[in-house]
Amino acid sequence: MLELINLTKVFKTGAFSSGRFKAVNNVSFKIERGEVTSLIGESGSGKSTIGKMILRLLTITSGEIKLDERNISTIKGAELRQYYKKVQGVFQDPFSSYNPIFKVDRVFENLHDVFFKELRQSEWIDKVDSALKKVGLDSEQVLGKYPHQLSGGQLQRILISRALLLDVSFLVADELISMLDASTRIDILNLLADLKKGGLSILFITHDLSLGYYLSEKAVILYRGHVVEMGSTNRVFLNPIHHYTRRLISSVPRLDRKWKDIDSLQKNEKHSLKCFDPAEDGELEMVEVEKDHYVAVKRR
Numbered sequence: 554m555l556e557l558i559n560l561t562k563v564f565k566t567g568a569f570s571s572g573r574f575k576a577v578n579n580v581s582f583k584i585e586r587g588e589v590t591s592l593i594g595e596s597g598s599g600k601s602t603i604g605k606m607i608l609r610l611l612t613i614t615s616g617e618i619k620l621d622e623r624n625i626s627t628i629k630g631a632e633l634r635q636y637y638k639k640v641q642g643v644f645q646d647p648f649s650s651y652n653p654i655f656k657v658d659r660v661f662e663n664l665h666d667v668f669f670k671e672l673r674q675s676e677w678i679d680k681v682d683s684a685l686k687k688v689g690l691d692s693e694q695v696l697g698k699y700p701h702q703l704s705g706g707q708l709q710r711i712l713i714s715r716a717l718l719l720d721v722s723f724l725v726a727d728e729l730i731s732m733l734d735a736s737t738r739i740d741i742l743n744l745l746a747d748l749k750k751g752g753l754s755i756l757f758i759t760h761d762l763s764l765g766y767y768l769s770e771k772a773v774i775l776y777r778g779h780v781v782e783m784g785s786t787n788r789v790f791l792n793p794i795h796h797y798t799r800r801l802i803s804s805v806p807r808l809d810r811k812w813k814d815i816d817s818l819q820k821n822e823k824h825s826l827k828c829f830d831p832a833e834d835g836e837l838e839m840v841e842v843e844k845d846h847y848v849a850v851k852r853r
């Protein structure tokens with residue numbers, strides 16, 4: 554299990570780093586094995602910052618990240634390499650992960666040098682081949698090619714297969730399909746769903762609610778660095794309680810929903826709890842409104 558406990562990130566900003574900006578504010582949630590959790594929020598809400606802290610690409614200002622009870626914030630050396638064997642990330646823009654002057658094979662070579670130096674060449678080739686097969690690619694079809702000779706979907710699949718080469722049990726998927734066309738998106742979503750069935754846990758970072766709904770069993774809604782609502786995807790989407798979640802959901806155009814339904818959703822404030830002002834973050838607390846469904850309210 555991967556657990557985020559009161560995770561906070563403050564960036565230094567401005568001239569001479571004199572300013573401070575809290576991009577992630579006291580965020581806590583868990584991702585269980587074999588579960589997909591969507592982290593949903595508008596641009597700038599802190600989603601990627603959370604992903605990067607999990608991947609140790611950014612330091613944590615305060616709070617903890619634990620993998621199977623072990624605090625990973627301070628691990629180093631061999632232990633950090635072990636962590637990266639289990640936890641990997643794939644990002645939005647497949648093109649920027651490749652150097653255009655090198656063949657795509659190069660993304661595997663770095664991994665070989667760090668983790669698989671002891672393998673014989675033939676064993677290594679078999680390992681890459683089987684990782685590519687897991688994402689529906691054939692070595693002969695993609696290896697030895699330059700990035701511009703492959704599609705965005707193929708490049709993204711190669712990056713996922715690279716993560717699978719390790720014994721990865723958690724994948725941080727940061728907007729990994731937002732730059733792909735609609736049919737390739739579905740391919741990659743279905744691939745993630747298959748990997749999930751195989752036991753992979755995924756933090757699916759997206760600003761696109763419908764993608765989160767499609768793939769995940771748990772949804773965490775982020776607003777200006779705060780979790781405002783979280784719970785099972787069905788509950789959060791079908792019975793949103795926080796104003797912000799409602800606004801987000803009602804702003805998604807749906808062919809099966811008429812404007813009057815959206816109006817009534819917005820007017821139905823029956824369960825709506827007092828929203829918070831992000832400037833008053835010290836007074837927030839998460840309230841369990843029904844089992845495993847949490848909403849942020851102002852602390853009295």
Ligand SMILES: Nc1ncnc2c1ncn2[C@@H]1O[C@H](COP(=O)(O)OP(=O)(O)OP(=O)(O)O)[C@@H](O)[C@H]1O
Pocket residue numbers: 564565566574576594595596597598599600601602603760
């Ligand atoms: N290195 C940094 N220094 C200062 N501020 C930063 C830094 N990285 C991110 N931020 C700020 O932190 C906030 C959260 O950024 P983040 O990239 O996590 O948002 P996001 O929800 O992933 O947005 P998007 O969907 O657009 O990628 C933003 O206001 C951003 O400008």
